[in-house]
Amino acid sequence: MQTKKTYTVQEATKKLEHYCAYQERCHQEVRQKLEGMYMIPEAIDVIIVHLIKHNFLNEERFAKTFVQGKFRIKSWGINRLSFELKKKNVSKCNINLAISEIENEEYVEVFDGLAEKRANLLKETNIYKKRKKFIDYFLYRGWEPYLVYEKANELIK
Structure with missing residues (x-):
């Protein structure tokens, strides 16, 4: 019988700090990662608050880097950019802010x-x-x- 690896809140927090430091992440990706680690909802909320407080997780920054990267590398238009960000549950305000940065x-x-x-x-x-x-x-x-x-x-x- 194979058992699932369990994490303490501190271990999961450290793991997610590295996860977010490696690349910009949206709240949805972080939540999915934590759910995949079998964390309980209360622990997920505590970890996400910690990541936001310590600036590992920032939705505005994520939206801006996502838009710049996909526009410059994949040459996506504004409609596709906003659609993809909506799929990631990024707020409309942050989507508009990120898209407005394209000259x-x-x-x-x-x-x-x-x-x-x-x-x-x-x-x-x-x-x-x-x-x-x-x-x-x-x-x-x-x-x-x-x-x-x-x-x-x-x-x-």
Whole structure:
């Protein structure tokens, strides 16, 4: 018979301090980690309060780093960024704050560069299919429909 490893509150707190120090985490990820360690709800609350108090856990900081990373590395649009943060139960206020840090000029520049690159990569000969693939690609990645359709009409003729 295999037994589950149990942790004291102090052990779990130390473990979660390392977990949060390694990478920014949201409250939901930390709660899931603690539930996976079979901690009782009262202990989970005590540990989360400790992590927030000692600045290991900060939802605003998490939202900002998440948005900057996904925008710069994966080139996600605002719609996808806000959707993913909502899935992680980040507050609407923190989502808006993090998204507002993306400069409008940079946002449009990234989109234009991606659009040019994507339009050149598509080898479809049928213009309608090519336009649909182009549009689907960008809508899935969370770019605003008005930007996508405008660019599709401009690049694919």
